Every structure is written in structure tokens, then in C-alpha cells.
Amino acid sequence: MGDLGREVSLTAPARPPGTDAATRRRRPRGRGRHEGRIALLFISPWLIGFAVFMAYPVLYTAYLSLTDYDVINDPSFVGLDNYRELVADEKVTLALRNTFVYTAMSVPAQLVFSLALALLLQRAGRAAGFFRTAFFLPKMTPPVAVGVLLLMLLNGQSGLVNEFLGWFGINGPNWTTDPAWVKPGLVIMSLWTVGASVIILLAALQQVPEELLDAARVDGAGWWQRLWHVTLPIISPAIYFIVVVDTIASLQSFTEAYTAFFGAGNTTYSNDAALFYAIYLFQQAFEFLHMGYASALAMLLFLIVMIVTAVQVWLSRRYVHYTGDTR
Structure with a gap:
């Protein structure tokens, strides 16, 4: 049995040095990405609300500030005239x-x-x-x-x-x-x-x-x-x-x-x-x-x-x- 064990250990392919450490490092990274996706999923209602009700109005207001707009007619671009x-x-x-x-x-x-x-x-x-x-x-x-x-x-x-x-x-x-x-x-x-x-x-x-x-x-x-x-x-x-x-x-x-x-x-x-x-x-x-x-x-x-x-x-x-x- 001792000779057989030595034979099996000699014929088994040796793992490259550092493989175990690399596997341990890879797993937390994958788990971190998964947790990050879950966190984004939970805060997505706030992100959507921020984009729709805050970011978009600010950007659209910035655009309107460069136009001549009276609510009735379509905006017409006037550049920096308003400023x-x-x-x-x-x-x-x-x-x-x-x-x-x-x-x-x-x-x-x-x-x-x-x-x-x-x-x-x-x-x-x-x-x-x-x-x-x-x-x-x-x-x-x-x-x-x-x-x-x-x-x-x-x-x-x-x-x-x-x-x-x-x-x-x-x-x-x-x-x-x-x-x-x-x-x-x-x-x-x-x-x-x-x-x-x-x-x-x-x-x-x-x-x-x-x-x-x-x-x-x-x-x-x-x-x-x-x-x-x-x-x-x-x-x-x-x-x-x-x-x-x-x-x-x-x-x-x-x-x-x-x-x-x-x-x-x-x-x-x-x-x-x-x-x-x-x-x-x-x-x-x-x-x-x-x-x-x-x-x-x-x-x-x-x-x-x-x-x-x-x-x-x-x-x-x-x-x-x-x-x-x-x-």
C-alpha cells in the first residue's frame, strides 16, 4: 500500500504554485460583484427617481435656458442671449x-x-x-x-x-x-x-x-x-x-x-x-x-x-x- 500511494502521488499532476491562493482571491471578487449587483438592485428605485425627477429636469432646464420659449410655441435656440x-x-x-x-x-x-x-x-x-x-x-x-x-x-x-x-x-x-x-x-x-x-x-x-x-x-x-x-x-x-x-x-x-x-x-x-x-x-x-x-x-x-x-x-x-x- 505504501508503494501504491507513492506511485499515485508521483503520477498525479502537480498543481501550479499559487493556484490555491488565486482561487481564494477569485471567489471573494466574484462574491463582491454579486453583492454589488444586489446593492444596485435595491437602490435602483432611488436612482430611477433621481434620474427622472432631478437630473432630467436640471438638464432640460439648462437646455431651455439657451432658447426662446413661451410655453405655447416650440423652443427656438438663441444661445447665450438669455444670460x-x-x-x-x-x-x-x-x-x-x-x-x-x-x-x-x-x-x-x-x-x-x-x-x-x-x-x-x-x-x-x-x-x-x-x-x-x-x-x-x-x-x-x-x-x-x-x-x-x-x-x-x-x-x-x-x-x-x-x-x-x-x-x-x-x-x-x-x-x-x-x-x-x-x-x-x-x-x-x-x-x-x-x-x-x-x-x-x-x-x-x-x-x-x-x-x-x-x-x-x-x-x-x-x-x-x-x-x-x-x-x-x-x-x-x-x-x-x-x-x-x-x-x-x-x-x-x-x-x-x-x-x-x-x-x-x-x-x-x-x-x-x-x-x-x-x-x-x-x-x-x-x-x-x-x-x-x-x-x-x-x-x-x-x-x-x-x-x-x-x-x-x-x-x-x-x-x-x-x-x-x-x-
Whole structure:
């Protein structure tokens, strides 16, 4: 038997060196490709939705921006004429200035107000659940209703805000007719719907380790020092998210301002002070049927949002701190 075993081993073809290792390497690669195909299958509904509802509209808008199109007749190619007209249009400059000023006022105001409410909710104890719901409910209010509410609350003659200020001997401004107060009035109304930001910040505050706050308290840090040096750096990812989302939303502000100052043929109020970029785009597209020009306006807004977001992402590398980040 020993001789036979030696004979069989001598006559069997020898495997090339490294064959087993190559087989082991080949199998995981094939399995990885199979898992990749399964992953693509699972995310295919999102990919289809992205292509149909986002990528295609953006590409088609870019095409329309190079045409003269009035919705009724077929688009006719005009090259960069719409963009040349855009650069020379004084209304575009006015709308951009109004939008940037409103964004610069609205985003910090919403962030500070949301953080203040979240800090108060953190101390609410058992009543926190009720107040979370109460603060979030206005977020469900239709924006058109908020625009109507703006006129009711901020009316210079009979608004509730001015009546409240009158109790303290303060003569309230004409929020809806004085161009200097139109945008501050809109910012005040934007605070009505900060409920979602409050919930996000409250969740972030509840993740701040108590031992870090206790250590800072033992070292003699006051409330403000603990907030600035401990709490804010830890919740900075949530703050960053809110800033990005609120900035994009503010740059596209439309419904509340349009309802309050442009709806139903309104010509009484100071429309120029409330002419945001999205409103001017809407007017060109659906009131004047300058769809090609409106598409050029939309592409400019898309570019502005991309640039602003890219700057915020770049700044986040310095000011946003993630748990476990060793940079």
C-alpha cells in the first residue's frame, strides 16, 4: 500500500504554485460583484427617481435656458442671449440683493431662536414631550396661511404685534409698507416654523456627555463657558446641518412673501422690498411666459446654491467637530 500511494502521488499532476491562493482571491471578487449587483438592485428605485425627477429636469432646464420659449410655441435656440439679458436686468440685481439680505438675517435668527428653545426644552422635564409637539405643529402650517398671518399680525395700523408694543409705549413700525421693515417682518414670521430645527438640536443636546459638563463645572466654568466650549462644539454637526438646510431654503424663499405682497393682484404694499429671486423667477415663467429666460434665472440660482453650499462644506472642516475625529 505504501508503494501504491507513492506511485499515485508521483503520477498525479502537480498543481501550479499559487493556484490555491488565486482561487481564494477569485471567489471573494466574484462574491463582491454579486453583492454589488444586489446593492444596485435595491437602490435602483432611488436612482430611477433621481434620474427622472432631478437630473432630467436640471438638464432640460439648462437646455431651455439657451432658447426662446413661451410655453405655447416650440423652443427656438438663441444661445447665450438669455444670460446676457440676465446680466443687464436691474430686477435681477434687486431680487438677488433682497434674497441675500433676507438670508443673512433669517438663518442666524432661526438658529439662535431654535437653540434657545431647545435649551429650554432640555430643562422641561416630563413636559418636554408636550412642548416638542407644540413647537413642531406650526411647521405643518401651510406657507400660504403663514403669509396671510403675516399681514394680520404685522399690519401697521391694527396688527397684534404693534398693539402689544403699544402696551409698553413703543410705536411699532409699518412692517408691511415701510421698505426698511419688510424683510425684518418676514424674518420674524420665519421664526414661526423652527419646530424641526428645535427637535434636531434637542436630540443633539441630549447626546452631550454629562461627565464633560460636570468636569467643566468642577473646573469653575460658568453656564456660558460650558455652552461655548463644551456644548456647542459637540452639537456642531447638528448646527451645521441646520445652517446648510436653512440657507438653501432662504435662498429659495417664495410662498410667504408672494402671498403677503404679490398675491391676488396686491399693489398696496412695498413689493420691491419683498421681491425675492424665486418670486421674480416665477413671474417671468408663469406670468410673462418667458420660460427660456426663467430657465436661465433658475440655472443662476442653482449655481449660487451650489457655490454657497460648497463654501459651507469647506468651512465645516474647521468649525464642525465629529465624535472620534482626531484631526
